[in-house]
Structure formats: structure tokens, C-alpha cells
Amino acid sequence: MNNESFGSAPVRVIVIGAGNRAQKYLEYARRFPERLRPVAVADLNGQRRRSLARAFSLPERACFARYEELLAAEIDADMVLVTTPDGVHYDPAVRAIRAGYHVLLEKPIAQRWDECLEIARLAREQGVLVGVCHVLRYHPYFTKIRQLVASGELGDIVSINHTVSVGLDRMTHSYVRGAFRRTRESNPILLAKCCHDIDFLLWLTGKRCRRLSSFGALRWFRAANAPEGSAERCIDCPVEPTCPFSARDLYYVRRDWVDNFDIPEGGTLDDAILRELRAGPYGRCVFRCDNDVADHQIVALEMEDRSTISLTMDAFTKDDFRKTCIRLTGGEIDGDERRLRVRRFRPADERLYDFSEVLGQPFHAGADLRLLEDFLQSVRDPSRPLLAGIDDALESHRVCYAAEESRMTGRTVDLRTEER
Ligand SMILES: NC(=O)c1ccc[n+]([C@@H]2O[C@H](COP(=O)([O-])OP(=O)(O)OC[C@H]3O[C@@H](n4cnc5c(N)ncnc54)[C@H](O)[C@@H]3O)[C@@H](O)[C@H]2O)c1
Structure with a gap:
């Protein structure tokens, strides 16, 4: 601009x-x-x-x-x-x-x-x-997928398989010990973590969802699974040296996920980490938190044109990225945020796009700043459409709430009758 x-x-x-x-x-x-x-x-x-x-x-x-x-x-x-x-x-x-x-x-x-x-x-x-703030709409990798689909060169979408690997560290930090651990204070994990993904998938298809089913639960991070002899806090725990969910290892040894710890005025990052480990929510044993959001979930969507989408949210993995496999009538797209492979059936060709340079760049690879800029331009000219406006976001939120309803009731939710 x-x-x-x-x-x-x-x-x-x-x-x-x-x-x-x-x-x-x-x-x-x-x-x-x-x-x-x-x-x-x-x-x-x-x-x-x-x-x-x-x-x-x-x-x-x-x-x-x-x-x-x-x-x-x-x-x-x-x-x-x-x-x-x-x-x-x-x-x-x-x-x-x-x-x-x-x-x-x-x-x-x-x-x-x-x-x-x-x-x-x-x-x-x-x-x-x-x-x-659906930042994926402004991210170079996700924008590229959207361009490829929207160009029509590979035909129509038949099915999409999308996996969100939350990763162990993010899971324990945000959804077991941290701000997003309880539905009541935050949201169901599908909204908190995957509303970006649902938004992206709906944006790709340009279609509304007809019906959906979802399954998932809080399977592991509960008191019943606490190892014998483990303590309330990792810093005092005899099991800590072998525990994959150790807060001491995550924050003190590896120094990951410490950005949101407030460093006391005149203090150091070490002070902030030790304060958390001794007394803060982030020092707690993952089996002894007051968390209630699911630690794994799947959602299956049937769209209005009978194409299908499946989304899997995985926490028990060291991966921390999204994988998307799109099957279209004229070709296929497979991506894992680093690489995008595009294969056309006839005339047969294969293209590879490399996003490894983009991955991990700050501000969601600049998407945060592009999102803000887009909004500012519309503030200057309110007749200009926003790429991430509330009406589009409503659709993805509607799907997420319906998925939570399905997960909780065990029923398929029919969205055709729901009014906006
Ligand atoms: N778009 C994205 O990619 C993305 C990524 C992470 C988080 N989020 C969302 O952004 C939001 C903020 O997340 P964050 O990581 O910045 O959290 P944060 O805890 O770092 O910041 C929130 C701030 O709000 C303040 N606050 C809390 N209650 C308040 C109140 N009643 N009045 C005034 N201030 C209050 C807190 O003191 C804190 O400074 C969340 O809703 C989260 O889901 C979005």
C-alpha cells in the first residue's frame, strides 16, 4: 500500500x-x-x-x-x-x-x-x-492454495483431507495449562485452535456445509493418568526427568513458549520462568490442571455440492503444522506448509512450490501485518470489501459450534435448516 x-x-x-x-x-x-x-x-x-x-x-x-x-x-x-x-x-x-x-x-x-x-x-x-483476524487468508502459503483452486485449472474439489498438528508443546502450554484450557472461559478447542482451519477450508471451497459429524474427547490430560509418584508441579516432581510434558524442560531448559511470561520490572526472563514453575499455572503437572477441552478431535463435513472435508486435530505429535490434501476432478494438491505439490491429471504435469523460507517468519509470515493493512484500507474506504470480514467468519464459526454440538451429542448436525 x-x-x-x-x-x-x-x-x-x-x-x-x-x-x-x-x-x-x-x-x-x-x-x-x-x-x-x-x-x-x-x-x-x-x-x-x-x-x-x-x-x-x-x-x-x-x-x-x-x-x-x-x-x-x-x-x-x-x-x-x-x-x-x-x-x-x-x-x-x-x-x-x-x-x-x-x-x-x-x-x-x-x-x-x-x-x-x-x-x-x-x-x-x-x-x-x-x-x-483470520490471518491464514493473508498468509503466502495458504493464499497460494486458494489461488490454485480458484483458478479452476484443476477442476472442482471432490474432497479435502486436512490435518492440524497442534504439537505437544503448544497443546500443553495453551490447552492444558494455559488460557485456552477450559471451554467456559475460552471456547471449545475447535474454535480456539481450528476456526482458522475451518475458515480456510470454507474459503477454498466457496461452498456452505450441509451436515457434519464430529468425535473427540479429553483422552489423556486428566488426573486418572498421572504417573505414580508424580507431584503437583514439575519443579518438584521425581518423574519429571522422563516426562514428555515437563514444564521445566519446556520453559526452563528449552526456553520455548516463554514469550507471554511477563518479566517483572527490573527482573529477568529466568525470574519470570521460575516464578511460573513455582507458583504459576504454567508450572503445573499436566495431569493435575483444571482443563476440560478435548485433546484430539475429528470433524467430517458434507458440503452443499456433495464434496467432503475431513479435519483432524492431533496433539500427540512433535509436528506443529498443517497438512492439506485436496482432490479435484482434474488434479491434486498436497501441502505441509513447507512444500506444495500440484499434479494435474491430463495433460499430466507436476509442480512444486517451496515455502520453507516463509515458514517460521515472524508475524505469521507477515500475514498479521497484511491483515491489518487490509482493514485500514477499508476503514479509509468502507465500501471496499474486506478479505476477512465478519460475514465470512460467521460461516466458519457456525460450523465450529455445530461440530461441538455433534461431538457432545454424538449426532450428525444438519445445517441446511439453520438460518443465519
Ligand atoms: N489470529 C491469531 O492467529 C491468534 C493467535 C493467538 C491468539 N489469538 C487470539 O487473540 C486473543 C488474545 O490473545 P493473546 O495471546 O494476545 O492473549 P494475551 O493474554 O497475551 O493478551 C490479552 C490481554 O488482555 C488483557 N485483558 C484481559 N481481560 C481484560 C479486560 N477485561 N479488560 C482489559 N484487558 C483485559 C490481559 O491483561 C492481556 O494483556 C485471544 O482471543 C486469542 O484466541 C489469535
Whole structure:
């Protein structure tokens, strides 16, 4: 985007939730201060609030602990970035829309289907934009797959097999010990982890889902499976040296997944890690947490054109990527985020695309920043369609909630009768 297409003054953003995701999106404001300017922040965590205020020279009067107060303060701004935890999306989004701001909302939209619908309805009523942070739509690898399918050169999709390898470390960090471990405070794991995937798969097919079934459970990370003699915390545990789920090994030895530990003012990363291991949620034995989300799940979708999609969410693997196999009437596509192989049946040919350079690049390979830029352009010109707007996101959320219903009831859910 060049500066002319962007306008003369920066878009003014209010930030609600100054955590990990906000920091990612605000990289855009650091790189392009002439395009995006934070003007106020709300976060319950004083350290994070102060750090954001310092980074963008916000005055004290623009910093709030409670978003309710911030949104009642009638601050002059164009948009609100909602990057609070899943359980704190609906209320700030609704308040921001009612106050007339455009809203860029982290996924999942909310915690219930009726709340998702209400946000979309209110946005239409108020004439404001709501973007949902489905970053895969802006990621070079996933965009390439979408281009290949949309070009029609391989015919129509017949079936898709998609595997999301969550990986042991992410699983134990986020879905056993961490913020996404309980449905009530967060969401079912399919929404928390795989709503991006469902969104991507629906985006690929361009079709609606007719019916679906899902199975899955919390099979392993429960008290009954705690090894004999194991302790409440890994740091005190005699079994820890051989346990694949050790927090001491993950955080202290390998230094993985430590980015969201707040380093105490004047302290070190070691202090933060040791504090977690001794007293924080991330030091707990994986068999003794208060988690309830599934640790494996499968979903089978039948689409309106009778094509089928299967999605498998795996946690018990060292892999931490997505694999997609697409079978079309004229060819096939297989990808694992590193490599994409495209084979056409006739005239027969095979192409390979290498994404290994892209994999692991920061900001989801730049997708976070492209998503934000897309949103800013639509803020400047609200008639311009958003690539990740709320209406598309509604469809993937509808499917995820239906999958959870199927998993819990054991029934196939028919989506043909459901109204939006
Ligand atoms: N799009 C993606 O790829 C992606 C990736 C990771 C997380 N997420 C989503 O982003 C959201 C935020 O995740 P995160 O990793 O940044 O979490 P985080 O914990 O790092 O940040 C959330 C911030 O919100 C603050 N907060 C909590 N309750 C609040 C309240 N009532 N009022 C004001 N502030 C409050 C916390 O203090 C924290 O600083 C989650 O919904 C998560 O599902 C999206």
C-alpha cells in the first residue's frame, strides 16, 4: 500500500487488551506511524498498559484498566482493536460498535453462536466494519492454495483431507495449562485452535456445509493418568526427568513458549520462568490442571455440492503444522506448509512450490501485518470489501459450534435448516 492510497492522517486506533496479539498488530504502527496511531489503551495488567503507553507516547488520561471506562470516554478514534482473551470479545466489541467505531476483532468472534450473530447484526445496524483476524487468508502459503483452486485449472474439489498438528508443546502450554484450557472461559478447542482451519477450508471451497459429524474427547490430560509418584508441579516432581510434558524442560531448559511470561520490572526472563514453575499455572503437572477441552478431535463435513472435508486435530505429535490434501476432478494438491505439490491429471504435469523460507517468519509470515493493512484500507474506504470480514467468519464459526454440538451429542448436525 502506498501512502497516497492511505490518506493524509494516520488511522487512530484504541487498543483493548495490550497482550501478545496486540503487540503483533502494533508492529504496523511502529513501522508506519504515518498510517496507524494508537490513541488509547485498556488493559487490566498495569505493566502491559504502561509498556504500550510508553511505546506510543500515550498520555495518562488515555490509559485505562477497564475497557468499559475507555469506551464510555468518547475518545476521538477511528477503530478499536479487540485483542483480549476469548471470554472478553463479545462485550467490548458490542460496546465499541455501539459507540460507532470500526472494530478489528481477534478470533473467535465470541463464545456463543448467538453472540456472533448479534455482533454481525449490530455492525450492519451501525454501519461499521468488523474484521475478524483470520490471518491464514493473508498468509503466502495458504493464499497460494486458494489461488490454485480458484483458478479452476484443476477442476472442482471432490474432497479435502486436512490435518492440524497442534504439537505437544503448544497443546500443553495453551490447552492444558494455559488460557485456552477450559471451554467456559475460552471456547471449545475447535474454535480456539481450528476456526482458522475451518475458515480456510470454507474459503477454498466457496461452498456452505450441509451436515457434519464430529468425535473427540479429553483422552489423556486428566488426573486418572498421572504417573505414580508424580507431584503437583514439575519443579518438584521425581518423574519429571522422563516426562514428555515437563514444564521445566519446556520453559526452563528449552526456553520455548516463554514469550507471554511477563518479566517483572527490573527482573529477568529466568525470574519470570521460575516464578511460573513455582507458583504459576504454567508450572503445573499436566495431569493435575483444571482443563476440560478435548485433546484430539475429528470433524467430517458434507458440503452443499456433495464434496467432503475431513479435519483432524492431533496433539500427540512433535509436528506443529498443517497438512492439506485436496482432490479435484482434474488434479491434486498436497501441502505441509513447507512444500506444495500440484499434479494435474491430463495433460499430466507436476509442480512444486517451496515455502520453507516463509515458514517460521515472524508475524505469521507477515500475514498479521497484511491483515491489518487490509482493514485500514477499508476503514479509509468502507465500501471496499474486506478479505476477512465478519460475514465470512460467521460461516466458519457456525460450523465450529455445530461440530461441538455433534461431538457432545454424538449426532450428525444438519445445517441446511439453520438460518443465519
Ligand atoms: N489470529 C491469531 O492467529 C491468534 C493467535 C493467538 C491468539 N489469538 C487470539 O487473540 C486473543 C488474545 O490473545 P493473546 O495471546 O494476545 O492473549 P494475551 O493474554 O497475551 O493478551 C490479552 C490481554 O488482555 C488483557 N485483558 C484481559 N481481560 C481484560 C479486560 N477485561 N479488560 C482489559 N484487558 C483485559 C490481559 O491483561 C492481556 O494483556 C485471544 O482471543 C486469542 O484466541 C489469535
